[in-house]
Amino acid sequence: MxxxxxxxxxxxxxxxxxxxxxxxxxxxxxxxxxxxxxxxxxxxxxxxxxxxxxxxxxxxxxxxxxxxxxxxxxxxxxxxxxxxxxxxxxxxxxxxxxxxxxxxxxxxxxxxxxxxxxxxxxxxxxxxxxxxxxxxxxxxxxYYDELTGLPKYKLFCEKASEVLSNRSAQGKIAAVYSIKIDQLPTVGNSRGYNIADALIKQFVYRLSVHTGRNCLLTRLEGGRFTFLNGEVNTLDEVQIFASQILKLGSMPFMIENLEFYISLNIAITIYPDDGSDIEVLLTNSESTLAVNKGSWKNSYQFYTKEVSEISLRRTLLSASLRRALEKNEFVLYYQPIIDVKSGQITGVETLVRWDHPEFGLLQPDKFIPLADETSLIVEIGKWVLQEACKQARYWQDAGGEPISIAVNTSAIELGQSPYLNYITEVLKKERFDPALLELEITESVLMRDADTSIKVLRELKQMGIKIAIDNFGIGFTSLNCLKKYPIDILKMDRSLTNDMTTSADSLSIVNAIVGLAKNLGILVLAKGIETQEQLDLLTKMNCNKVQGFIFSEPVTGEKLLSFIKLRKTGTFT
Structure with missing residues (x-):
């Protein structure tokens, strides 16, 4: 001026x-x-x-x-x-x-x-x-991240290349740490993204204490960061610094008078052994995070050649996943759901498999995470819903009594406006009773966008569709959530029922969940039942339904038809 x-x-x-x-x-x-x-x-x-x-x-x-x-x-x-x-x-x-x-x-x-x-x-x-x-x-x-003020990827790589060049001239190593805050999406969806942003800034402030001429930090996206340490000289020092990062994350974060706790996943690559430049090192450390996604928390892992092979396989699967629907490579399996009192089949859980031409029959954990990273999960979800309704209608037409079918719903599907219309079209086309359809939603899906979830679930309920929370007990669902959401069924995760025959604490937790659900008018289904002892305990608790290998592994639609015809006897085994 x-x-x-x-x-x-x-x-x-x-x-x-x-x-x-x-x-x-x-x-x-x-x-x-x-x-x-x-x-x-x-x-x-x-x-x-x-x-x-x-x-x-x-x-x-x-x-x-x-x-x-x-x-x-x-x-x-x-x-x-x-x-x-x-x-x-x-x-x-x-x-x-x-x-x-x-x-x-x-x-x-x-x-x-x-x-x-x-x-x-x-x-x-x-x-x-x-x-x-x-x-x-x-x-x-x-060149700088607006939220944290950290260098963006391009500037980070330029500076990192200089650090690595100096380390190479000195004949010394360097370490790249790919860091992921595990609970950040849950915090953002449940408490608001301003809280998540504040948490990110506090974490960066703690980690920035260790930055300097040879130690650089960047934020890739969300709660994912990369730290280059050009001051380590031995693998012991690399591990000590990884432990220091974990310690920084273990201390509570105070935001708006609330305490938040996080866990970190850290993947480590070593220069020059795991890559000759910063981009290769980053690719390999990010691959380590992706390959081990969900299998370890609050710990660190080093990159290995096996990770490279698994990452390559993931890449190949991701590429062929796009063609799997067109080539009709997906198949459905069904696991019976048994009424505890009568012993009869009352429904089935629908499980998708991928009959891959090169890798054989793949379980969902091998390809659903890949589909979840793209819009392909929506197309797969549509296919599963239509095929499951078509199969259930076939069972009825073949002389079987009507049973319910449970189909998993992803967060992406639940958040899309055409979702309700598509379900209506499928039910009408396959002449399938909405009261026999159960949509399974995990706790994490509910927490992503509570307001949208409640609205969509209420509309589904008005259509007569049942709503089930899948894998209950391993997430963050509170008692208040059980009252707030229009839930019909709680499906207890197998991790709760596995130890109840040997652990008094586990038994008490399962008993409490069954009692709580009954008081709220919610049915309880126990998953992963494999022994008669587990079944006897659940029967005494008045658990409503069970499923597991004690009755049957997931089977094809044709084999399940013979099971359905046995339901009249009440002696399914």
Missing amino acids: VPRNPKLLIIDDCEIDDKSLYINLTEYWKKLIYKRVSSISEFLAALYDSSWDAIIAEYSLPQFDALNALDLLKRSGKEIPFFIYSKNTDENNALAAIRHGACDYLYKGCSFRLVFALERELKLIDLKRKQRQTESQFFHLA
Whole structure:
């Protein structure tokens, strides 16, 4: 912004000329900040002691001239518009001054021209300043993370390459740590993304203590970070630093008077053994995170050659996954759900498998996470729903009594507006009773967007569809959530029932869940039942339904039809 009251430094030894200039300038700028000097020492003192908007100089003084002043200004490194306002009318002097860097050469008595020149130059200076600010802002947005202020990926890689080059010249190692905050999506969905952002900033603040010339940090996205440590010399030091990172994450985060706890997953690659440049090291450490996704928490893992092979297989699977639907490579299996009191089949859980032409029959954990990373999970979900309803209708038409079918629903599907319409179309097309359809939703899906989840689930309930929480007991569902969501069935995770025959604590937890659900009018299904002892305990608790290998492993649709026809006897085994 052009100053309304410019600060001017005058170089002149004539007091009369000085006063005349001051009077003329104050007609334009009412409150002028103004200082006159007449020697080199006074000029230098004023130049370095204060900041000036412009300098106005007589061309020649007894002790020094304007050209000397221009030289001194250049040496100072300061960019200040310099004007010559002189009695000297020699055109050669004027030309020399302009060539030396003066903005203009004006004759005394033409104060209006001086005002115009000052105004013009001050506007130009202001324009340049704004341009530099804009360029600086663009640079910062392009190269630095807006939330944390950390270097973005490109700048990080440039700096990291320099660090690695120095380590190579010294014959020393470096370590790349890929870090992931595990619970961040849950915090964002349950508490708000402002809380998640605050958590990220606090974590970065803690980790930034360890950054320096050879230690760099960047945020890739969300709660994923990369730290390059160029100060480690042994593998022991690499592991010690990994433990320090875990310790930083283990301390509580205080946000808006609430305590939050996180767990971290850390994957480590070593330079130069695991990669010759930063991008290869990052790729390998990220592959380690992806391959071990969900299998370890609050710990660190080193990259291995096996990880590379598994990562390659994941890449191949991801590529062929897109063609699997077109080639009809997916198949459905069904595991019976048994009523505890009657022993009859009351429903089935639908389980999708991938009959891969190269890798054989693949379980869901081998490809569903890949599909979940893309929109393919939506297309697979649609196919599973339609095929399951078609199969159930076939069982009825073949003489079997109607039973319910349970189909898993992903977070992406639940959040899409056409989802309800598609379910309606499938039920109508396959002539399938909505009351026999159960949609299974995991606790983590519910927590992603509570408001949207409640709205969609209520609409599904109005259609007559049953809602089940799958794998209950391993997530974050609170008692309040059970009241808030329109839930019909709790499906207890097998981790709860596995130990109840040997652990009194596990038995008490299962018993409490069954009792709580009954008080809320919710049915309970226990998964993973494999022994008669487990079944007897659940029968005593009045658990409603069970499923597991004690009755049957997942089977094809044809084999299940024979099971359904046995339900009338009440002796399914």
